[in-house]
Amino acid sequence: MITAYLTHPDCSLHHMGPEHPECPQRLEAIRARLSLAGLLQQTMQADAKEACEEALARVHPYAIYAPLKSACPKKVLSHWIATP
Numbered sequence: 215m216i217t218a219y220l221t222h223p224d225c226s227l228h229h230m231g232p233e234h235p236e237c238p239q240r241l242e243a244i245r246a247r248l249s250l251a252g253l254l255q256q257t258m259q260a261d262a263k264e265a266c267e268e269a270l271a272r273v274h275p276y277a278i279y280a281p282l283k284s285a286c287p288k289k290v291l292s293h294w295i296a297t298p
Contacts, residue, residue: 217257218258220260220261223261225262
């Protein structure tokens, strides 16, 4: 079995604020550590693709997805935290 390592350049745009552990630096640290350990080279690496609603519905109940979709408008104000 081959392990996949999926990521996307847009992941580096995910800033949740200075005190939040999810940040671009964390993702880069994980990638660097996997590479240093020789594990990254043993994976199938690919860019993640944006999930369509049908794909999301296979793994998340619509009751969870619908409120999130309506809460995140296409255009956000600069003081909001709504990230990819």
